[in-house]
Amino acid sequence: MTQHEAENPLAVRPQPRLLRALTIVSALGFAGTLVLGLFVAGTDIQQGQVQRIFYIHMPSFFGAFTAFGATVLGGIIYLWRGSEAWDRIALAGVEVGLAFALINLLTGSIWARPIWNTWWTWDPRLTSAAVMCLTYAAYLMLRAGIENPQRRRSLMSVYGIFAFISVLLTLFIIRIVPDTIHPVIVGASPQNAQGAFEATSGVVVALLPSLLLWLTLMPITLMWHRYRLALRQEAVDALKLKLLGA
Amino acid sequence: MRCAKRNTILLLALLLTFAAWTSAQDEAPxxxxxxxxxxxxxxxxxxxxxxxxxxxxxxxxxxxxxxxxxxxxxxxxxxxxxxxxxxxxxxxxxxxxxxxxxxxxxxxxxxxxxxxxxxxxxxxxxxxxxxxxxxxxxxxxxxxxxxxxxxxxxxxxxxxxxxxxxxxxxxxxxxxxxxxxxxxxxxxxxxxxxxxxxxxxxxxxxxxxxxxxxxxxxxxxxxxxxxxxxxxxxxxFFITPDNSPYLWLGITVSLLILAALAGSFAWRARALQKDLAMIEQLEKADAR
Known part of the structure; x- marks a missing residue:
């Protein structure tokens, strides 16, 4: 351990056993759900093999939902208590959530190509999902552009809370705007939905574990890693300031 | 504790078996x-x-x-x-x-x-x-x-x-x-x-x-x-389309995004480690 590592335990705190275990379980779980989706669930006879993308596409949205939800929670508690730890959680939620939202958006587009015969269409659900991604990408850009740490944390907490409207909009838009071709798996599908399929037990066997994994383990594990990185970044920044001050 | 773990595993195994069985019972029209x-x-x-x-x-x-x-x-x-x-x-x-x-x-x-x-x-x-x-x-x-x-x-x-x-x-x-x-x-x-x-x-x-x-x-x-x-x-009548290349493309893209996220964490952590080492060197130089 170096002198600074000894002085700044925050910067080098070893990875907790729980995080290591979560990382291994998440990785194995991800591989397991892929096996379920690819080899255990039956092939949709109308859509063909590409329907299996659904086992990533839908859970990844709910993973993003968890992560962006953590950003809201982090923002509220930061504004209430002023605890920096909750600001780190909010930031971690945005980075992880954005990655998941991109997976959701891109896998949807790839599925649409053979099923809808187009990579993209300005359908209400697709448009709101794209707006959601852009909203959170803007969060990261804006955050990087604010120098004052106190101001940055406060402003981004407010932004993170309001940005969640785009997530809720994406989730509920197909119930609000009936003019959509996006299929609805839970509940009645709009009449003009293209590429819907029944969530039979064969689908559920692959979907349920995947949904649980993406909803809980994956965002929590990745956000924890990102939180530790933010902690380390702050410690190094503090050292740099100290050095400059000296 | 051990008994609870065993029961949980047993319950999960039973649920999976039941799900697989009901899946097999789905009669396609x-x-x-x-x-x-x-x-x-x-x-x-x-x-x-x-x-x-x-x-x-x-x-x-x-x-x-x-x-x-x-x-x-x-x-x-x-x-x-x-x-x-x-x-x-x-x-x-x-x-x-x-x-x-x-x-x-x-x-x-x-x-x-x-x-x-x-x-x-x-x-x-x-x-x-x-x-x-x-x-x-x-x-x-x-x-x-x-x-x-x-x-x-x-x-x-x-x-x-x-x-x-x-x-x-x-x-x-x-x-x-x-x-x-x-x-x-x-x-x-x-x-x-x-x-x-x-x-x-x-x-x-x-x-x-x-x-x-x-x-x-x-x-x-x-x-x-x-x-x-x-x-x-x-x-x-219909023929099930052969669109597996799109499935593999979707999986590849998902893996790449996850790998990019995890990789960026590792890369940034490494960069911070280098910064830390440099700070240490500068401090040592100052001390001399």
């Missing part, structure tokens, strides 16, 4: 072969085997079959399928030849009398390097049935009557005017108009811009129901 899918016709005997879908209605001496066949063209493939199915060495020339464009491609429509007792109506279209052939076989010696699909001559009309008239004239020499009043039959596939005389029966139904016509000479039966089952097979 389709006959599925490696090449195609056709709806299973309710009320007909399912005799499907050897990569051919086959449904039989003993009361009407009717059989509907879907199979893949090879041949130089659609007509040759239809003839080859019929010859191998019924074990025929020679076939008579078709009494009707036509074409109809459906959502999944152009289907060749053929009808022929096999012998004095049997007649067959077939539709065939190319599927890759082979042809899919859907046949309707009638083997009642007291009647002759022909099933046709004809593109509407006038798409503004909302009736199949003009095509019923032309098909009737071409195959029996009768005109629709010679037959008695029309009767509407509501069946699962749609509404059918039925015209009748003492010797002939014609049923017609419009779907999209195509007229589906069934003609029967001799003993009258429930022609509209047979025609509805035949049309249901033709319109319900």
């Amino acid at each position: 389709y006959y599925q072969s490696a090449d195609f899918n056709v709806p299973i016709i309710a009320g007909w005997q399912n005799q499907s085997a050897n990569e051919a879908a086959q449904f039989h209605k003993p009361a009407a001496s009717a059989t509907i079959r879907a199979a893949m066949a090879t041949g130089a063209d659609a007509e040759a493939a239809a003839a080859a399928d019929l010859a191998s199915w019924l074990g025929l060495a020679e076939l008579t020339a078709p009494v009707y030849r036509g074409k109809v464009n459906l959502a999944d491609g152009t289907w060749h429509v053929l009808a022929r009398d096999i012998d004095a007792q049997r007649s067959v109506s077939q539709v065939a279209r190319q599927a890759g390097d082979r042809f899919i052939v859907i046949s309707f076989l009638e083997s009642d010696p007291s009647s002759r049935i022909v099933m046709l699909a004809i593109a509407q001559a006038d798409e503004t009309l909302e009736t199949a009557e003009p095509e019923m008239d032309s098909a009737l004239e071409q195959l029996t020499g009768l005109r629709l005017d010679n037959l008695t009043a029309a009767q509407a039959r509501a069946l699962p596939g749609g509404e059918w108009l039925v015209y009748q005389s003492e010797t002939a029966l014609v049923a017609g139904s419009l779907f999209g811009n195509d007229s589906y016509i069934a003609l029967q000479e001799g003993t009258a039966g429930d022609l509209a129901a047979l025609a509805d089952a035949w049309r249901g097979t033709l319109l319900g």
Whole structure:
């Protein structure tokens, strides 16, 4: 351990056993759900093999939902208590959530190509999902552009809370705007939905574990890693300031 | 604690077993072969085997079959399928030849009398390097049935009557005017108009811009129901698309995004470690 590592335990705190275990379980779980989706669930006879993308596409949205939800929670508690730890959680939620939202958006587009015969269409659900991604990408850009740490944390907490409207909009838009071709798996599908399929037990066997994994383990594990990185970044920044001050 | 863990694992295993079992119990309403899918016709005997879908209605001496066949063209493939199915060495020339464009491609429509007792109506279209052939076989010696699909001559009309008239004239020499009043039959596939005389029966139904016509000479039966089952097979037939490259693309993209996220964490952590080492060096230099 170096002198600074000894002085700044925050910067080098070893990875907790729980995080290591979560990382291994998440990785194995991800591989397991892929096996379920690819080899255990039956092939949709109308859509063909590409329907299996659904086992990533839908859970990844709910993973993003968890992560962006953590950003809201982090923002509220930061504004209430002023605890920096909750600001780190909010930031971690945005980075992880954005990655998941991109997976959701891109896998949807790839599925649409053979099923809808187009990579993209300005359908209400697709448009709101794209707006959601852009909203959170803007969060990261804006955050990087604010120098004052106190101001940055406060402003981004407010932004993170309001940005969640785009997530809720994406989730509920197909119930609000009936003019959509996006299929609805839970509940009645709009009449003009293209590429819907029944969530039979064969689908559920692959979907349920995947949904649980993406909803809980994956965002929590990745956000924890990102939180530790933010902690380390702050410690190094503090050292740099100290050095400059000296 | 250990007992709780064991119970949890046991419960999960039971749930998975149950889910897999219920999954196996899901009965698809389709006959599925490696090449195609056709709806299973309710009320007909399912005799499907050897990569051919086959449904039989003993009361009407009717059989509907879907199979893949090879041949130089659609007509040759239809003839080859019929010859191998019924074990025929020679076939008579078709009494009707036509074409109809459906959502999944152009289907060749053929009808022929096999012998004095049997007649067959077939539709065939190319599927890759082979042809899919859907046949309707009638083997009642007291009647002759022909099933046709004809593109509407006038798409503004909302009736199949003009095509019923032309098909009737071409195959029996009768005109629709010679037959008695029309009767509407509501069946699962749609509404059918039925015209009748003492010797002939014609049923017609419009779907999209195509007229589906069934003609029967001799003993009258429930022609509209047979025609509805035949049309249901033709319109319900589909080939599962081969789009696995898109699946692999989706998985690759997902893995790349996750790898990029995890990689960026590692890369940034490493950069911070370097910063830390540099700060240490600078401090040491300052101390000197």
